[in-house]
Amino acid sequence: MRLLSVVLAGGSGSKLWPLSRQAFPPPFVTLGRSTLLQQAIERGRACGASDLMIVTGKEHQFLAEDVLLQLPERPSSTLLLESASRGTGPAIALAALQCGRQFGSETVMLILPADQLVPDAEGFAASAVEALELAAAGRLVLWGVNPTGPDTRYRYIEVERRSSESQPARRLVEALEAQAAQSFLASDRYYWDSGMLCGTAESIVSAFERHAPGLLATARQVIESSQPRGDKVLLDAEAFERLPPMDIGRAVTTLADNLQVIPARFSWSDVGSWPSVAHPQSPDAGGNTLPPGSIALDASDTQVRVASHGPKTVALLGVHDLVIVDTPDALLVAHKDSVQRVDEIVDALAARKHEAVHLPAVVHRPWGTYASLKEEDGYKVKRITVKPGQSLSLQYHHQRAEHWVVVRGTAMVQVGDAQYKTLPGEYRYIPLKERHRLTNIGNDELVLIEVQCGAYLGEDDIVRLADTYGRA
Known part of the structure; x- marks a missing residue:
């Protein structure tokens, strides 16, 4: 049996604001010793997954690659890169189609959202043994969590009666009002749907064919018009825009008749709010x-x-x-x-076009990071880090000059046509409208303090002339 771990690493970033942002959603937040994405990858590997697929946004590609680089042993992986968020329904449909094309339709897919906390990886792996057997037999397997409160955020799984054994699901139902959630809590017939799913690529595609044929047809067009580039599949943006936003519950699992529920005999949190993050502490x-x-x-x-x-x-x-x-x-x-x-706060800030909605305090880029340390009228101070061998784009600014001081590492600074090797404690001046570029030519991380001076200091005052990452 071939097992593919499919990790869903998207999200808007509003659930854990202000730590998470649109450009830095919860899967990339560190909780405990590692990011939630790394923890999800390790859960899949603990279950015996030989291959890994990460479904994430195009703008989050380098964040996912950074997580993969931090793993003790990098697994065989594929990045499925979405041009926008369409929910778990399209994400899982695309992953199942790509899995069938790449690994075969009989491959078992273990689908793990990366915005969850499951501290007991061994307990989860033990339950996955049964899930894999059921999936190989054609079942779609869900993990049900014993409800601890009348929560309207979750989808509920109805069974004959909660027990310690797996059993068929009668139906999935929403608790749209507190009164319904309270009645589900009082009953012994309902679990929370954890959002984790297991099934073969063939079973998942068949479920979409039966219950969401339009979504599946569009997803096929997306996969057929997308070309793999090494370990990445950049999904065709034009075809992707035609995918309807939909979660997997509305698309398939609420309607499917081959659902099996395994009770979660391990601690679980969906990281849906700040109190849920505190539970493992x-x-x-x-x-x-x-x-x-x-x-x-x-x-x-x-x-x-x-x-x-x-x-x-x-x-x-x-x-x-x-x-x-x-x-x-x-x-x-x-x-x-x-x-x-908290999403109301995010919406209010978005209405003001506030930067804190999209960008985190430490902004991650393919080449490294930057963080604003101080800003007042006429100047801004930043801390910039650059990974070994990486470089920023060749660029210039219309409305600001810059002063660079290297504090750690070895930089090659281009100003105009001149190149300057710059060591810790040395300084370079970038005049207004002058072409410039920063490259880390050392073996260690480069750390630089940048002071911007000008009437306008926005991030959009960048004219890129050449770029390693295709942003020019």
């Missing part, structure tokens, strides 16, 4: 989940997450039931009763 005596070294006096059930450039002392005094998330460019303070509405 050990709270203090007052129920607070805090960074190491924090001080809490007369404080209870409060969650604090700090993502800053340096150490920060956290002190709580007389606060209760709060979620506090501090990043270098944004601060969220919310009552736990309201934290599910």
Whole structure:
């Protein structure tokens, strides 16, 4: 039996704002020792998956590649790159078609959303043994989670009665109102649908043919018009735009009659909000989940997450039931009763065209990262890192000059037609409208402090003349 692990690594970035953003969705957020994407990859490998497919956005390609580079052993992998988000329905249909073309229709697909926490990888792998056998026999397998509250965010799986054994699913149903969710919670016939799915490529494609033939037909056009480039498949943007947005529940699993449910005998969180992220942590005596070294006096059930450039002392005094998330460019303070509405904050910021909706405090690029350290009228200070052997685009700016100081590593700085090897402590000046380029010619990470001076300092004041990554 060939097993392909399919990891869905998309999302809008609003669930864990301000830590996650549109350009940095939850799968790439580090929770614990690694990113959620890496944890999902490792879950698949623990189940015996010999191959890996990551479905992610085109703009997130280099983030996914960075995660793969950090793995102790890089698996045989394919990146399926979407030009926009269309939901889990199209993503899984495309993955199943690509799997059939690349590995064969009898390949078993273990589909894992990368915005979930499953700390007990061994427990999940043990349950996957049964799932793989059921999938090979033609079943579509779901993992059901015992509900712990009347949550309207989840789809519910109805069974004859919850038990410790797998069983056929009667139906999948939404709990659109709190009253329905409360009745499902009180019953012993409902699980939460975890969003994880297992089945052969053939079974999944057949389910789409029966229940979402239009979506599948368009997905076939997308795959047929897309050409693999090495380990990447850049999905044809024109055909992709015709795919209807749809989640896998509405597309297939709510209607399929060959569903089997395995009870989740392991801890699970969908990372749907900040409180769900706190669950794997050990709270203090007052129920607070805090960074190491924090001080809490007369404080209870409060969650604090700090993502800053340096150490920060956290002190709580007389606060209760709060979620506090501090990043270098944004601060969220919310009552736990309201934290599910964080997307309303994101929508309000989007209406103002605020940069904090799209870009994180540390912006990841194919060549490295940059972070804004200070900005006032007329100047901005950035910290730039460049990976060994990588370079920024050859570019110029209409409205700003730049001053560069290397603080670590070895740079080759192009200014006009001249090339300057630049070592730590050395400085280069980039005049207004002058062509320039930064390259790391050393074996270690290059770190540079950039000071921009000008009347306008927006990221759109870049004219690219040549670029290694095809952005010119």
